[in-house]
Amino acid sequence: MSSVIASTRFSVLDRSRTREGHTAPEALRDTVALARMAEELGFHRFWVSEHHGVPGVAGSAPTVLAAAVAGATRTIRVGTGGVMLPNHRPLVVAEQFGVLESLFPGRIDMGLGRSVGFTGGVRKALGRDKEDAEDFAGQLEELLGWFRGTSPTGVHARPPEGLTVPPFVLAMGEGADIAARAGLPMVIGDLRDRERMRRGVDRYRERFRPSQWASEPYVVISGTVAVAATPEEARRLLVPEAWSMAYSRTHGTFPPLPPAERVEALSLSGREREFYERGLTGHVAGTEEQVAHELETLLKETGAQEVLVTTSTYDREALVDSYRRLARIVHS
Numbered sequence: 001m002s003s004v005i006a007s008t009r010f011s012v013l014d015r016s017r018t019r020e021g022h023t024a025p026e027a028l029r030d031t032v033a034l035a036r037m038a039e040e041l042g043f044h045r046f047w048v049s050e051h052h053g054v055p056g057v058a059g060s061a062p063t064v065l066a067a068a069v070a071g072a073t074r075t076i077r078v079g080t081g082g083v084m085l086p087n088h089r090p091l092v093v094a095e096q097f098g099v100l101e102s103l104f105p106g107r108i109d110m111g112l113g114r115s116v117g118f119t120g121g122v123r124k125a126l127g128r129d130k131e132d133a134e135d136f137a138g139q140l141e142e143l144l145g146w147f148r149g150t151s152p153t154g155v156h157a158r159p160p161e162g163l164t165v166p167p168f169v170l171a172m173g174e175g176a177d178i179a180a181r182a183g184l185p186m187v188i189g190d191l192r193d194r195e196r197m198r199r200g201v202d203r204y205r206e207r208f209r210p211s212q213w214a215s216e217p218y219v220v221i222s223g224t225v226a227v228a229a230t231p232e233e234a235r236r237l238l239v240p241e242a243w244s245m246a247y248s249r250t251h252g253t254f255p256p257l258p259p260a261e262r263v264e265a266l267s268l269s270g271r272e273r274e275f276y277e278r279g280l281t282g283h284v285a286g287t288e289e290q291v292a293h294e295l296e297t298l299l300k301e302t303g304a305q306e307v308l309v310t311t312s313t314y315d316r317e318a319l320v321d322s323y324r325r326l327a328r329i330v331h332s
Contacts (some may be wrong), residue, residue, distance in 0.1 A: 081247025098160025183211025
C-alpha cells in the first residue's frame with residue numbers, strides 16, 4: 001500500500017438515500033446497519049446528513065440519527081455531515097451535541113454546514129430564508145461559545161458547557177474562509193471539480209488561524225469512491241445517483257434512487273443526458289488497483305489528512321462490497 005494512503009484516515013458519510021420500492025424508515029435502518037459494517041471494516045468516522053422535504057433522502061434529523069448510530073456501534077467516531085446551522089438556534093444545536101457527547105463520550109463529532117432549506121417552501125416551513133446563511137460565521141461563534149460558557153446572555157448551556165465536541169466546517173466557496181478564521185477543521189468536496197477543491201484547500205491553509213480546536217489546518221476531502229471487480233461494475237454503482245442528480249436539475253425535485261438497469265433503459269432528453277453524463281464523471285471509481293492509484297494522486301495533490309466517502313447507490317450489496325474493497329486498499 002502507498003505510504004500516503006496508509007497515513008490518511010478514511011471515513012464514511014451516509015445520506016440515508018431512499019430507493020425506489022423501499023421506504024424511508026428502511027433507508028434509516030440501512031444507515032445504522034452500514035455504520036456497524038464501517039466500524040467492522042476499520043473506518044475512522046461515520047457521519048449522517050441533514051435534508052428537509054427531499055423525497056430521495058430520509059435523513060432529516062442528523063443528531064437523532066447519530067444517537068442511533070452511536071448506540072449501535074462501540075468504537076467508531078460518530079457525527080454529522082452536517083447539521084445546517086442556519087436552520088437552527090445555536091443553543092439547541094449545542095444542547096443536542098452536549099447530550100450526544102455525554103452519552104457517548106469521546107466519540108462525537110460536530111460537522112456544521114451553512115446551507116438553508118433546498119426550496120422556498122422548505123425554508124418557509126423552517127422559518128428561515130436564504131439570507132440566514134450569510135451570518136454563518138456569527139452562528140458558529142455563538143455555538144462554540146455555549147461549550148466555552150462565554151455567552152453574553154448570562155445563560156449556561158446544559159450539558160454542553162465544559163465538554164469538548166470537535167467541530168468541523170463543511171466548506172464550499174467562502175466556507176473555507178470561515179473555517180480558517182475560526183481555526184476549525186474543514187470538510188471540502190466534491191471530487192468532480194478538483195481545481196475548485198484545490199483552490200479552497202489552498203485558501204484555507206493560507207488563512208488558517210490556530211485555535212483551541214485545532215493548532216494547524218486539518219483538511220477532509222469528500223466525495224464518491226466506488227470500487228468493484230471491473231471498471232464497468234464500478235461505473236454502474238454511479239448510475240442511480242447520476243440519474244437522480246440529472247432529474248433534480250431538470251425537474252426541480254430530488255427523487256429516490258432507481259436501479260441502474262432501469263436508468264440504462266430510459267430515453268433521456270438532451271438536457272437530461274448532459275446532466276447525467278456529467279454526473280458520472282470526476283468520481284474515484286474503478287478496480288482496487290485503479291482506485292488506489294487515483295486516491296494516491298488525489299492525496300498528493302491536496303495534502304488532505306482524511307477522505308470522507310459519500311457513495312450512494314441503489315444496490316446495497318454492491319455498496320457494501322465497494323466499502324469492503326476500499327477497506328482492503330486502506331488497510332492492506
